[in-house]
Structure formats: C-alpha cells, structure tokens
Amino acid sequence: MEKYVIKGGNRLQGEVTVSGAKNAAVAILPAAILSDEPCTIENVPNISDIDCTIKILTQMGVQVKIINKSTLYIDPRHIVNPTVPYDLTKNMRASYYFLGALLGKAGSARVSMPGGCDLGARPIDQHLKGLASLGADGAVDHGMVHLESKNGLKGAHIYFDIVTVGATINVMLAAVKATGLTVIENAAKEPHIVDLANFLNSMGAEIMGAGTDVIKIRGVKHLHGTQYSIIPDQIEAGTFMVMAAATKGNILIKNVIPKHLESISVKLEKIGAIVEEYDDSIRVIGTGRLEKTSIKTLPHPGFPTDMQPQITTLLTLAEGTSIVTEGIWDNRFKYVDELRRMGADISVDGKVAVIEGTGHLMGAPVKATDLRAGVAMIIAGLAASGITEIEDIHHIERGYEDIELKLRALGADIKKIHSPENEMPLAL
Numbered sequence: 001m002e003k004y005v006i007k008g009g010n011r012l013q014g015e016v017t018v019s020g021a022k023n024a025a026v027a028i029l030p031a032a033i034l035s036d037e038p039c040t041i042e043n044v045p046n047i048s049d050i051d052c053t054i055k056i057l058t059q060m061g062v063q064v065k066i067i068n069k070s071t072l073y074i075d076p077r078h079i080v081n082p083t084v085p086y087d088l089t090k091n092m093r094a095s096y097y098f099l100g101a102l103l104g105k106a107g108s109a110r111v112s113m114p115g116g117c118d119l120g121a122r123p124i125d126q127h128l129k130g131l132a133s134l135g136a137d138g139a140v141d142h143g144m145v146h147l148e149s150k151n152g153l154k155g156a157h158i159y160f161d162i163v164t165v166g167a168t169i170n171v172m173l174a175a176v177k178a179t180g181l182t183v184i185e186n187a188a189k190e191p192h193i194v195d196l197a198n199f200l201n202s203m204g205a206e207i208m209g210a211g212t213d214v215i216k217i218r219g220v221k222h223l224h225g226t227q228y229s230i231i232p233d234q235i236e237a238g239t240f241m242v243m244a245a246a247t248k249g250n251i252l253i254k255n256v257i258p259k260h261l262e263s264i265s266v267k268l269e270k271i272g273a274i275v276e277e278y279d280d281s282i283r284v285i286g287t288g289r290l291e292k293t294s295i296k297t298l299p300h301p302g303f304p305t306d307m308q309p310q311i312t313t314l315l316t317l318a319e320g321t322s323i324v325t326e327g328i329w330d331n332r333f334k335y336v337d338e339l340r341r342m343g344a345d346i347s348v349d350g351k352v353a354v355i356e357g358t359g360h361l362m363g364a365p366v367k368a369t370d371l372r373a374g375v376a377m378i379i380a381g382l383a384a385s386g387i388t389e390i391e392d393i394h395h396i397e398r399g400y401e402d403i404e405l406k407l408r409a410l411g412a413d414i415k416k417i418h419s420p421e422n423e424m425p426l427a428l
C-alpha cells in the first residue's frame, strides 16, 4: 500500500506547470473514436484515469500510441468491439462517455454502469433521456447499459431537467453524427464542454453555442483526423492556488487560463491571498492573513464543486466562522471526519458545512476518501504542524499528474512510501 507522508510547515515557493485538464481529456479521448482517421492529442494529463481510458480504447480495437508523456496518437479505424466491461468502468465515472461516442460511431453501445468518486447518488437518467431523444433505445441489464439506434440517430430538441456536465457531453458525442439539428437546452457550460466542442469542430463537426446554456449541433456524416491540444486543468490550477494561500507561499502557476479561475481567484482574494493574473499564468501569494467567508458551489461559472474540499480545508486555517454549501452533490463532505482528526472544527448538516476557523491544523494519519478530498488532505498536511500520513492515495493519482514531484519542487516535504516496512515517516 502506498501513502504520502508530509512534514508540514514549509512555505511553497517557485513555479509549477499545470497539466492538461482531466475532465476534458476523459471526454476527448472517447470522442476521438468518432473520427474516420487518426487523431493526435496533446497536453493529455499523465494520470490513472487516462491509463484506464487507454485500456478501454485498446480493448475495443482502437490503436493508441504514446508519442510522449503528454501526446497520444489514436487510430479508431478498426473498432472490433463496441463494449466497455465492468473491470474498466468500476473506477472511472467518465467511462460512460463511451455510450455517446460508440452510438455516434457504431450505432450501438454496451457500457457497464460506471464507478468513480462516491459523492452521493449519481443517476444517469438525463444521459439516457437525451440519448433516447436521439433515437437510441436501451435497457440496463445485469449492470450493463445497452443502447442501440436501429433506424440511425436523428437530431432532437432536448431540455435537461438539471444542469449536468456528463449528460451534456454524452449527447454532444452522439449528436455530432446524427442526421439533422440537435438543440440542447439547459446545457452545462464548464470549460471542458467548450474544449470538447472545439475538438469535435476541429474534426469537422458543427457545434455552436458551447459555453452557453443552449448548444446547437448539426450532424455530419464524416469526421476527419485532427491534431489538438487539451486545455489546462482548472481544478489542478485552483488546487495549487489554495496551497499557496494555505502555506503563506508564493507560487507562479503556469499553463492556466485565468478566465477559468475567476470564481476561485475572487474567493481567495476575499479570504486574504494576493492573486496576480498574467496571460497564461497566475501568481498567488499567501499573506498569512486568512479571513472567514461563505461559499456555495454551483455549475460553471459558479465556484466549482471540485474545489470544495480544498477551500473548506483552507477555511479551517482562517479566523472566524465560514459556511460552505455544496450545491451539486448530495454527499461531498465525507472527508470532514479526516480533517477533524487534524484538529479542524467543522459541523456538517446535509449539504452545509460550518467551519470554525482554529488557525492551525495538526498532522495525523488520514485517508483520501476520494480524488478532491484526497488532495484536500495534502493541503491540510502541508499547512499542519508535524507529520501527516495519507492513505488511499490511488484516488489522488486518478486526477493529479506528478503531484508529489511538483510539490517537492515547490519546497514541500512530501514523500510517497511504498510498503509497511518502508514506513519511516520521520526520516523525510
């Protein structure tokens, strides 16, 4: 079993380069199978969710060549098996993007119901409703979603009951190859939706309005090959921003799109950090003065739910009482028990956390309960006095490339240890 061992208290200083966006990459790689020719995709993050996506592509008959650490060549001309089995979906939610992609490509898809972070109920009713409107009949059978468009996919007018990233993406993937016009209303507006649309348009798709709540897609018969670079990861960048604030650090975060970070920048400034924006980088300086605030997570352009555990952790270090309301997921405060082990004073009632800032945290053994909760434990460990050991770090490695190396280059005292006999946490 692997753990991170962190000796807290170091100020993080220097420069860090953000990797490609996980949540864009896990949509763009499946989207590449819609092409009739090979694609080259750059700025792909080197994380375990991408390893898993490559395995899915490969077992389907797609040829994937790793050109270098962040560039993949994907040749989807010889798909033999439009099926995604359980052993490849159980750890990764986004495996369900193969529903839309395979429907668009082959007219049928068999995808095992997905796993991923446990954040409360994660129904896929809106995905199925959207794909059914395009003409995909289906059933869930023994844990497999089986969809088929016997008469071909046809454009439709779809209104989502709630704003959903996943269903917006799945419908986009199928609709690019449907006949006629699809209109998605109440669409999600996250940066990765726009990135997927740009990728598909670079292959010859006709998608308009991505980034607004009405997306129009005129179906095309063929998509051609492309060379495309994925956007930088908004949440990885936001995580380093919080780390700078939490450690009284000074970090220049490179390869970012500052516009994507606005909701995070505004809150960090309110809490007391200095944020300086440049063209494609952002500097955050932790002043040591952290003030209470109130935050509610919302769909983009609101404050991202995927930054909620990180900002809650920062607020345990602030003065006064802060309130964080989770606006997307039913159960995204499970990590609070871990923070309490480090001395945090947080009470949770449903989707609302009340944080009594204690000004400091103490190192303790904790575990990563999911991806973002796991990275929040790293933030806590960096800011805490003493040693923090974090278990279940596979969750963190799903979404953060080289986090340990990037942090060490910024001056953090963090180490990954591999087995119980190597456990020498004080010998850092």
Ligand code: EPU
Binding pocket: 023, 026, 093, 094, 117, 121, 122, 123, 124, 125, 126, 127, 128, 162, 163, 164, 165, 166, 167, 188, 305, 306, 328, 329, 330, 371, 372, 399
């Ligand atoms: N929902 C439904 N029915 C559906 C789909 C969603 O009720 O058919 C509900 C969900 O239960 C949730 C809300 O709608 O309450 C929003 O879900 P959404 O579909 O937007 O989430 P997702 O696509 O499953 C993506 C990210 C998550 C991120 C959310 C919200 C990927 C691979 N995952 O999930 O990222 O929290 O959007 O922004 O893009 C993460 O990266 O740590 C992560 C969990």
